[in-house]
Amino acid sequence: FDQSLIDEVSEVQKIFKQMEMAVEQKCAAKTEFQSKMESVFKENDRLLKHALGVDIVNIVVKDCHCISLELNNQLNMEIFQRDNVSSSESAPTFAKLFETNELKAQIQEKDTVIMKLKENIKSLRADDKERKVESKVEDIETQNL
Known part of the structure; x- marks a missing residue:
């Protein structure tokens, strides 16, 4: 009877150790996965910051171009109006x-x-x-x- 109990306890300990090793492996895998996820999140943040920076630069460049076009248009309008006034006065x-x-x-x-x-x-x-x-x-x- 004792031998059978000892065998059973040994079997339970063996299973417990296997389960403990499986849990440790899962914990190690989980830690590795979390580390990879952290790395992915950092890379994602870096890419988002870069994309935002590029967008901001593009907005500034387009605004400058728009202002340049508006100034050019205003100058052309003034020249056109001046030419019309002078040509109507001289005609x-x-x-x-x-x-x-x-x-x-x-x-x-x-x-x-x-x-x-x-x-x-x-x-x-x-x-x-x-x-x-x-x-x-x-x-x-x-x-x-």
Whole structure:
């Protein structure tokens, strides 16, 4: 009877030791798993911080680009408005253009009249010279007679 009890206790101790070893292995595996999880969490945090940093840099760069575009647009608008104001101020009105064209036409008419008068004067001078020559010829002829 004792031997059987001893065998049974030995068997229970053997099973207990096996269970204890299994628990220790599980604890070691759990510790290793927790360590790996901690490492993964740290890497995840590092990647998140890096991604946030990249996002912040991109936002700043895009804001700077946006501000640059807005300033360029504002400058173009000011130039456009200034050009419109100066071109509308310097551009003659329809009435001024009409008056200018009318004055040009009058000048052209006066030029034409002056040219015709000059031609008439030239013609008259030529006629006058011919008359003088004819008159002198007549005077000479009358003197010779």
